[in-house]
Structures are given as C-alpha cells and as structure tokens.
Amino acid sequence: xxxxxxxxxxxxxxxxxxxxxxxxxxxxxxxxxxxxxxxxxxxxxxxxxxxxxxxxxxxxxxxxxxxxxxxxxxxxxxxxxxxxxxxxxxxxxxxxxxxxxxxxxxxxxxxxxxxxxxxxxxxxxxxxxxxxxxxxxxxxxxxxxxxxxxxxxxxxxxxxxxxxxxxxxxxxxxxxxxxxxxxxxxxxxxxxxxxxxxxxxxxxxxxxxxxxxxxxxxxxxxxxxxxxxxxxxxxxxxxxxxxxxxxxx
Numbered sequence: 110x111x112x113x114x115x116x117x118x119x120x121x122x123x124x125x126x127x128x129x130x131x132x133x134x135x136x137x138x139x140x141x142x143x144x145x146x147x148x149x150x151x152x153x154x155x156x157x158x159x160x161x162x163x164x165x166x167x168x169x170x171x172x173x174x175x176x177x178x179x180x181x182x183x184x185x186x187x188x189x190x191x192x193x194x195x196x197x198x199x200x201x202x203x204x205x206x207x208x209x210x211x212x213x214x215x216x217x218x219x220x221x222x223x224x225x226x227x228x229x230x231x232x233x234x235x236x237x238x239x240x241x242x243x244x245x246x247x248x249x250x251x252x253x254x255x256x257x258x259x260x261x262x263x264x265x266x267x268x269x270x271x272x273x274x275x276x277x278x279x280x281x282x283x284x285x286x287x288x289x290x291x292x293x294x295x296x297x298x299x300x301x302x303x304x305x306x307x308x309x310x311x312x313x314x315x316x317x318x319x320x321x322x323x324x325x326x327x328x329x330x331x332x333x334x335x336x337x338x339x340x341x342x343x344x345x346x347x348x349x350x351x352x353x354x355x356x357x358x
C-alpha cells in the first residue's frame with residue numbers, strides 16, 4: 110500500500126470509527142433526537158443548511174470578521190514584536206505591559222466589546238485582533254532576540270545598518286518561528302470570533318448555533334459545530350500553505 114493510499118485510508122477509517130461509536134451510543138441508550146441525534150439526522154440537516162442563503166451569510170460574516178481581525182493582529186503583532194526583539198530598552202519597557210495583558214483571555218473582553226460596539230462586526234474583529242496580536246508579539250520578540258549573533262556580525266561586516274539587519278537578516282532568520290506562531294494564532298483567532306458570536310452578534314456561526322440551541326434544534330447545533338471545525342481546519346491549512354510557500358521562496 111502506497112503512502113498516498115495510507116494517507117487517505119487511515120483518516121477515513123478514523124472517521125468511520127467515530128460515526129460508528131456515535132450511532133452505537135444513540136442506539137444503545139435510545140437517545141431522543143433533542144439529546145443526541147444520529148449521524149444521518151445531522152448529515153441531513155447539514156445538507157439542508159448548505160442550500161440555505163442564511164447559512165452562507167453566517168459563514169461569510171464569521172470568516173470576514175476573522176480575516177480582518179487576523180490581518181490586523183498579525184501585522185501589529187509582528188511589528189511590535191520586531192521592535193521588542195531589536196531594541197532592548199523598548200523590550201524592557203514593554204514586557205511588563207505585554208505580559209500582563211496577554212494573560213487576559215479575549216473572552217474576558219466580550220462584555221466590554223458588547224458595551225462599546227454593540228453587536229456590530231467591529232467588536233468581534235477587535236477580539237480576534239487582540240487574540241492574534243499577543244501570540245505574534247511574544248513569538249516574534251523571542252524569535253528575533255534569539256537569532257544567532259554570528260548572523261548579525263556577518264551583516265555588519267557587509268556594511269548593513271540597524272534597519273537593514275532587522276529587515277534582511279533578523280526577520281528572515283526568525284521567519285520559521287513567526288510562521289509557526291501565525292498558524293497557532295489563526296486557531297486562537299477563529300475560536301475567539303466564534304465564541305464572541307455566542308454571546309453578542311447580529312450574524313455568524315456562533316449566533317446560528319445559539320438560536321438553534323434555544324429552539325432545541327440539536328441537529329442544527331451539531332451541524333454548526335462541524336462546520337466550525339471544518340472552516341477552522343481549512344483556515345489552519347491555508348495559513349500553513351502560505352507560510353510554507355513563503356519560506357520556500
């Protein structure tokens with residue numbers, strides 16, 4: 110069996126095992142649809158959602174909030190992290206603030222974002238940016254500060270100034286670590302936007318699941334959870350592909 114075949118067969122076997130355990134649990138305990146629907150009921154609901162314009166609107170809203178927030182947090186986080194990594198005095202001054210704020214989880218800000226921005230997109234975008242920002246700041250600062258000093262000495266011998274060293278040497282040397290952090294930040298950002306939509310939103314996957322739960326539409330709740338997982342996996346794969354393509358380049 111080829112490696113490619115194994116890469117396809119094993120995940121399918123894992124999925125079939127999960128579905129079998131799921132169906133077995135429903136059948137063994139005679140669970141009602143509202144408690145735990147069988148896989149076929151969730152699949153039927155999911156296919157119905159795929160044909161709904163409202164569903165795609167919710168998906169689009171969540172993805173939009175994530176993309177904008179992720180981009181803002183990524184750029185600002187790398188920029189501040191680079192400054193902290195390059196400029197020791199700035200790192201010493203900024204570290205207490207960064208270390209204090211990064212341990213305040215994004216979900217703790219949800220009540221305030223609702224108070225400040227209501228249920229508009231701005232609040233969710235801000236939460237995603239916040240979540241991504243601190244992952245990137247810490248990772249970028251540590252990566253740049255840990256660059257091999259030999260590279261810096263070689264750059265100076267070649268006549269590079271401080272900014273050239275930072276841009277052409279340090280950032281490139283730290284790129285693999287920064288790319289890895291970007292993938293981790295994507296997962297954190299996606300979780301943040303969906304969680305925020307559970308509490309206060311006018312649209313989005315989180316709101317869709319909340320409304321379904323209020324109506325005891327459990328198949329819709331589970332179908333929405335599956336979509337959240339699939340979109341999150343797709344986002345992670347996309348970020349990984351972009352980062353690897355950049356590093357290869």
